[in-house]
Amino acid sequence: MEGDLVIRAPRAIIDGREQSAVVSVRGGRIVAIGALDTFSGKGSQIVDLADDEVLLPGLVDTHVHVNEPGRTEWEGFDSATRAAAAGGVTTIIDMPLNSIPSTVTVDALRIKREVAAPQVRVDVGFWGGAVPDHLGDLEALHEAGVFGFKCFLADSGVEEFPPLDADQFRTAMTETARLGALLIVHAEDAGTLAAATPASGRVYGDFLASRPPTAEDVAIAQVIDVTRETGGRSHVVHLSSASALASLRAARAEGLDVTVESCPHYLALDAEHIADGATSFKCCPPIRDHANQDALWAGLAASDIDFVVSDHSPSTADLKQFDAGDFGLAWGGIASLQVGLPAMWSAARERGHTLADVVRWMATATADRVGLHHKGRLAVGADADFVVFAPDEEWDVDVSALHHRNPVSAWADHHLTGQVRQTWLHGIRITNDSAPGGRLLTRGQR
Incomplete structure (x- = not known):
């Protein structure tokens, strides 16, 4: 087994299970995978992993707010991709908002790519944005290679x-359906949020009540209805309300192309352990109670939740109002890009899940949803x-x-199990x- 690089791994996650393997690389791609006893000893670089190490594919995080240009003091391509690499994430897809300009035109995409190009330490793709004044720009952005379009059904912050209001959302999905593009949705219903008592003060329970589960449930029902009506492709980001899982399950059974993600902070943190005034835990939708978390895990185990991403949404310390x-x-946002893998693994192993499960949720399924089928797996032909x-x-x-630009995170001082020792790109x-x-990266690129 010859190659530029040969990795001998007593433990590796391949084809959904842990096994020993020799992985041979040439020209930046996997060219052969074999058993340890087939190793010929050839290769310009040979790496032997220790018995306590497991070879995983690089994670693919499709929900990262890098914020550059415009709010680079919050994060930036240098710090974000350093953090990603340190956390075992080798591919990120950057969200279109929090940077200035937002990625809602081809010119804005060009600016972002020019800023990112000399800095990135992992592979980076880009989402486009669907906002009221730029729905006419969706086709041009699609042709420019964005991986799909992000929209909000409530205030983005x-x-x-x-x-987008209801009519604009229908227009956006009609257009993305025509293009064959993925529309990803921050699904909280603006009317439900307006009817709730606004968040104010230090009491976490009051903040939680200001963004009730029904806000997600109503908005997700809207996403499903418009997906059905248009024949489009939709994806619900950062699910925190487990009560929406039944409607999502029924939509998939109906044959609708709708998927959903959740995040480590919803799966490993709970409202019962958030102190009043602990604004590092503020995110939207919010971290809910432990019973809801149990239901999210059940949904993940049943594949009602498709995958897990960071929703890395950093800021400077002053914005957290400590x-x-x-x-x-x-x-509202949690910085977690570097700690997502160990945080998720720490919680998953306690619930009887395997590393193969975590790889599926954080690498393979994310890569597949955005068409990066050559990533997120240890397979011949993959990166x-x-x-x-x-x-x-x-x-x-x-x-x-x-490596996050600002030392602000809900994960501060948490005891985790699992450490990234090396990352290869x-x-x-x-x-x-x-x-x-x-x-x-651009959509469809090999």
């Missing part, structure tokens, strides 16, 4: 990315994107030691001193 602890004023993971190594999260190991070697 930034004025330059307004939500001094006041006011959930009504604090920025040689690897993670060397120590699943039993325990550690405490020190946010000041993470296209057969080249990424280190702190590596020059940026990531690529900018």
Whole structure:
């Protein structure tokens, strides 16, 4: 078994199960996978993994807010892709909002690509945005290679990315259906949120009540109805309300092309353990109670939830209002890009799941939904994107030691199990001193 790189792994996740393997790489792609006893000893670089390490495919995180240009003090392509690599994420898809300009025109996409190109340490693709004044730009953005379009059904939190009303949402999905594009939706119903008591003050329970599960449930029903009406392709981002799972399950049984993601913070953190004033935990939709979390896990196990992504949404410390602890004023978002894999694995193993499950949820299924079928798996022909993971190594999260631009995260001081020891992109190991070697991806690119 010859190649530029040969990795001998006593433990690897291949075809949905853990097994020993030798993986051979040439030209940045996997060219052969064989049994350990078939290894010929040839190869320009030979890497032997330790018995406590498992070879995983690089994760594919399709929900990352990089925020550059415009709000680079919140994050940026340099810090975000350093954090991604350190966390075993070798491909990210950048969200169209929180940067200025938002990615709602071809010119804005060009600006973002120009800014990103010299900085990225992992592969990076881009979502386009669907906002009221730029629905006429969807086709041009699609032709420019975005992976689909993000929209909101309620206030996004930034004025330059307004939500769609019911008619605009139908128009957007009619157009994305025509294009064959994926429309991804922040599904909270604006009317339901307006009817709730607005968040104000330090009490987490009050914030939770301001964004009730019905806001998600109503909006998801709308997504399903318009998907049915238009024959479009839809995806619900960051599900936190388990009560929506039944309608999503029924929609898929009906044959509708609708998928849904959740996030490590909904699956590993719960409202019962969030102190009043702890605004690092604020996100929208919110982290709900433990019973809801149990139901989310049941949905994940049953494949009612398709995959898990970070929804990495960082900010500067001042925007979190730590001094006041006011959930009504604090920025809503959780920075988690570097810790998503160990956070998810720590919670999954406690519930009897395997590393193969985590790989499916965080690498293979995410890659497949956006058409990156050559990523997120250890298979011949796939990109040689690897993670060397120590699943039993325990550690405490020190946010000041993470590569995120700001030391602000709900995961601060959490005790986790599982540590990323190495990350490889296209057969080249990424280190702190590596020059940026990531690529900018377009939809359909091989």
